[in-house]
Amino acid sequence: MDCAVSQKLFVSAQEVAEKAGVSRSAVSRTFTSGASVSPKTRQKVLDAAEALGYHVNHLARGLMRNESGIVCLIVSEIGTPYRSALLRALTQQLQNSGKVAMLINTDRSDGSVDLALRQAIRYRADASVILSGLPDKSITDLCLKNGQRLVLINRDDDREGPLKINLDDADAAARIATAFVRAGCRKLAFANSQAGTPSLMAREHGFVAAAKALGLDVIVERFGHTGYESGRVVAQQLLTRKERPDAVFCATDLLACGFMDAARHQFSISVPDQICVAGFDDIEQASWSSYGLTTFAQPVDTIAREAVSWLVSEDAEPENHTIRLHADLVWRTSIRGG
Amino acid sequence: MDCAVSQKLFVSAQEVAEKAGVSRSAVSRTFTSGASVSPKTRQKVLDAAEALGYHVNHLARGLMRNESGIVCLIVSEIGTPYRSALLRALTQQLQNSGKVAMLINTDRSDGSVDLALRQAIRYRADASVILSGLPDKSITDLCLKNGQRLVLINRDDDREGPLKINLDDADAAARIATAFVRAGCRKLAFANSQAGTPSLMAREHGFVAAAKALGLDVIVERFGHTGYESGRVVAQQLLTRKERPDAVFCATDLLACGFMDAARHQFSISVPDQICVAGFDDIEQASWSSYGLTTFAQPVDTIAREAVSWLVSEDAEPENHTIRLHADLVWRTSIRGG
DNA sequence: GCAGCATTTGCACACGCTTGCAAAAAGCGA
DNA sequence: TCGCTTTTTGCAAGCGTGTGCAAATGCTGC
Numbered sequence: 015m016d017c018a019v020s021q022k023l024f025v026s027a028q029e030v031a032e033k034a035g036v037s038r039s040a041v042s043r044t045f046t047s048g049a050s051v052s053p054k055t056r057q058k059v060l061d062a063a064e065a066l067g068y069h070v071n072h073l074a075r076g077l078m079r080n081e082s083g084i085v086c087l088i089v090s091e092i093g094t095p096y097r098s099a100l101l102r103a104l105t106q107q108l109q110n111s112g113k114v115a116m117l118i119n120t121d122r123s124d125g126s127v128d129l130a131l132r133q134a135i136r137y138r139a140d141a142s143v144i145l146s147g148l149p150d151k152s153i154t155d156l157c158l159k160n161g162q163r164l165v166l167i168n169r170d171d172d173r174e175g176p177l178k179i180n181l182d183d184a185d186a187a188a189r190i191a192t193a194f195v196r197a198g199c200r201k202l203a204f205a206n207s208q209a210g211t212p213s214l215m216a217r218e219h220g221f222v223a224a225a226k227a228l229g230l231d232v233i234v235e236r237f238g239h240t241g242y243e244s245g246r247v248v249a250q251q252l253l254t255r256k257e258r259p260d261a262v263f264c265a266t267d268l269l270a271c272g273f274m275d276a277a278r279h280q281f282s283i284s285v286p287d288q289i290c291v292a293g294f295d296d297i298e299q300a301s302w303s304s305y306g307l308t309t310f311a312q313p314v315d316t317i318a319r320e321a322v323s324w325l326v327s328e329d330a331e332p333e334n335h336t337i338r339l340h341a342d343l344v345w346r347t348s349i350r351g352g
Numbered sequence: 353m354d355c356a357v358s359q360k361l362f363v364s365a366q367e368v369a370e371k372a373g374v375s376r377s378a379v380s381r382t383f384t385s386g387a388s389v390s391p392k393t394r395q396k397v398l399d400a401a402e403a404l405g406y407h408v409n410h411l412a413r414g415l416m417r418n419e420s421g422i423v424c425l426i427v428s429e430i431g432t433p434y435r436s437a438l439l440r441a442l443t444q445q446l447q448n449s450g451k452v453a454m455l456i457n458t459d460r461s462d463g464s465v466d467l468a469l470r471q472a473i474r475y476r477a478d479a480s481v482i483l484s485g486l487p488d489k490s491i492t493d494l495c496l497k498n499g500q501r502l503v504l505i506n507r508d509d510d511r512e513g514p515l516k517i518n519l520d521d522a523d524a525a526a527r528i529a530t531a532f533v534r535a536g537c538r539k540l541a542f543a544n545s546q547a548g549t550p551s552l553m554a555r556e557h558g559f560v561a562a563a564k565a566l567g568l569d570v571i572v573e574r575f576g577h578t579g580y581e582s583g584r585v586v587a588q589q590l591l592t593r594k595e596r597p598d599a600v601f602c603a604t605d606l607l608a609c610g611f612m613d614a615a616r617h618q619f620s621i622s623v624p625d626q627i628c629v630a631g632f633d634d635i636e637q638a639s640w641s642s643y644g645l646t647t648f649a650q651p652v653d654t655i656a657r658e659a660v661s662w663l664v665s666e667d668a669e670p671e672n673h674t675i676r677l678h679a680d681l682v683w684r685t686s687i688r689g690g
Numbered sequence: 691g692c693a694g695c696a697t698t699t700g701c702a703c704a705c706g707c708t709t710g711c712a713a714a715a716a717g718c719g720a
Numbered sequence: 721t722c723g724c725t726t727t728t729t730g731c732a733a734g735c736g737t738g739t740g741c742a743a744a745t746g747c748t749g750c
Binding site for chain 1: 362405408409410411418425429431435436437439440443444450452453455456457460467471472474475476497499610613614616618637642
Binding site: 376377417 | 705706
């Protein structure tokens with residue numbers, strides 16, 4: 015009962031073995047799936063382990079097996095609705111697969127990211143999932159060089175090895191373009207951030223191309239990060255033009271929320287009567303009745319499932335290294351008709 | 353260059369030692385702060401390590417030192433704005449302190465939580481931070497029993513040992529009560545979830561008590577989880593009463609957003625003209641101009657700083673084991689006057 | 691009871707690292 | 721140069737585990 019005195023915190027397999035009256039190998043084998051152990055000794059070991067509160071030391075196990083069971087999640091802007099939703103799904107799936115998630119925050123652009131990643135390598139993480147928008151090649155290089163499996167989500171990369179999970183951004187952009195036209199819109203605009211990540215650019219280029227195919231031009235405006243505030247600024251830029259657009263496709267829902275708020279409260283422009291708005295991600299706020307934002311749903315659960323199932327699969331090299339998922343259009347009230 | 357063939361992925365201290373022409377102890381000491389190594393050999397080791405791409409194996413180090421450097425973050429509802437903001441701050445601080453974060457998702461109420469936690473114990477995490485609302489005693493017990501330091505955020509617990517970080521919930525509730533009264537409100541209500549976590553209940557009881565001191569009654573309504581949808585439901589319950597309240601304090605911002613949306617769009621009640629609303633947490637959405645929610649700011653950065661600085665401190669037992677932080681009132685437009 | 695076989699068990703080594711200890715080297719005053 | 725002290729270095733033991741190998745055990749059919 016006197017915890018302050020006891021120095022030895024954890025019980026080792028040795029002690030369990032002694033209590034159970036077997037060899038240490040027996041207890042090791044009991045906790046190793048697929049090892050040869052008779053049901054009788056197995057039970058003796060389990061009882062002793064339970065009584066002593068034994069937990070296999072995964073540091074030691076990882077050392078022996080050369081496989082730590084750690085998966086490293088590299089993510090920026092954790093506080094953002096889309097990112098945190100994806101994070102939630104990923105940790106969920108990893109836990110279901112018996113893996114454990116190590117979280118690396120890449121918000122700071124100074125050396126601390128590199129430092130954190132090195133930290134993860136030191137723990138011999140088996141794999142990394144990158145859901146950071148940062149196009150920092152050195153990060154992915156470091157992961158690959160250290161023998162980790164790598165999953166890139168919504169990120170372009172021409173290297174061999176990593177699994178890439180992307181959406182049909184360009185196709186989605188084309189679908190929303192026709193939706194705008196069908197709603198009677200003629201003066202299209204695209205609101206983007208300056209982040210310039212591949213998926214954002216794919217949406218932009220897809221939208222411009224689809225509009226051109228429909229015989230329409232697109233006003234493109236970019237500003238700052240992909241956040242609410244940037245949406246407001248872009249609204250400022252778009253809504254003060256002599257020829258005001260009547261439909262805006264925003265690269266993310268956060269941009270769209272900022273845009274809608276500015277349009278309504280600052281410029282007293284009605285959505286969707288005077289201007290139609292669409293977003294991308296389907297964050298929770300898009301469904302809030304202040305917005306009712308028509309948007310494309312990121313299939314976060316599917317993304318997480320695909321990522322994890324590849325990470326835990328036996329063969330590291332499936333034939334197809336890139337998965338393209340479909341983004342469903344969620345129709346709400348920010349576009350006329352429908 | 354042929355990576356597919358090479359089996360040996362990581363270089364060991366042994367190899368670095370050979371390349372540098374020193375003993376293995378020398379390279380170990382080079383990477384151990386406070387060890388005795390001459391600048392000359394130190395440099396030789398660093399050069400060799402750089403050339404070979406050596407990274408200290410923290411699994412092995414943790415095994416020796418009986419200290420893994422891993423801090424386990426136990427969190428439910430990761431996708432929620434407040435939680436993800438706190439998570440962001442915590443990972444940031446941990447990285448700054450050279451620790452590494454292991455993320456445990458406790459959303460599923462089945463055995464998977466317990467499983468994941470055991471997983472963390474197997475990695476010999478030095479500490480756990482619990483930012484889960486769930487009052488699951490068995491989790492905290494397991495952490496403490498395995499010699500981890502424990503930080504409980506916005507959670508009540510009468511045990512000795514863990515560091516508890518709380519806000520002045522009751523005091524904040526009293527402040528908002530007087531603000532309501534000063535705005536001319538007389539029929540107060542409190543919107544809560546059924547989660548019944550200590551901090552939520554402290555806000556409720558503090559509000560009711562403060563109102564009573566001001567000679568006013570409070571209608572209390574509780575429903576579901578602390579989310580947007582619950583806010584809408586509570587609005588349904590409060591705004592269909594014969595005697596409609598003219599001020600509502602919501603236990604969280606998410607509840608408040610749901611409440612405001614229902615009030616405005618479903619009941620066509622104007623905020624703040626016909627009803628004043630306040631929230632708690634100061635999530636990003638509270639500042640969006642569709643809401644302009646007057647609310648109390650959770651000092652997430654301070655919380656994270658306090659938590660981490662205690663975790664990394666030398667002496668495990670400071671005199672005062674509970675920190676009570678102040679929640680600043682952020683005044684916006686959901687209450688008249690100001 | 692015994693040969694023949696499949697299964698279980700224990701021994702011992704390895705994994706990559708830290709660290710106490712003693713030997714070696716370096717610095718220093720006379 | 722020599723004795724002394726201080727710093728640096730190498731040796732070797734150990735951290736808690738997995739696993740190949742050989743010995744031991746159990747089982748089957750005669």
